[in-house]
Amino acid sequence: MHAHGHAPDADDIAARILAVVRAIPRGQVAGYGEVARRAGLPGRARLVARLLSHNGDRALPWHRVLRSDGRIALPEGSTEYREQCARLRSEGLRVEGGRVRGARAVATVDAQVWGPAPD
């Protein structure tokens, strides 16, 4: 084990992504690309999606991860899709037409406290 730590192993990458997902506050959402970026993996949105699709941890707040436009990525009508809808609504979020309203208004907690980055 311990291959040259130069490039992070798949396990480390997965762990970082999951950590970022767990860090999304209740009642808030983030895009796949946003999550990847926060995990230090710009451009790996699809990796985040793949990881969540294989995830088995029910405690993981995977439902807070949406497409960049605020839409639910899962196929409409599927069991997982309905569960995501239910979980989001249970957190007080308004979901309409498979989309979370106001998801793009606040991308980060900082934006909520300090307002949109002036720079």
Added chain:
DNA sequence: CGCCTGACCACGT
């Protein structure tokens, strides 16, 4: 190796 698929994204119309 090449080819196809996927819980994606940015951009233009």
Added chain:
DNA sequence: CACGTGGCCAGGC
């Protein structure tokens, strides 16, 4: 806001 287009990365075969 809906759609279409091209791009990107990882896996499965």
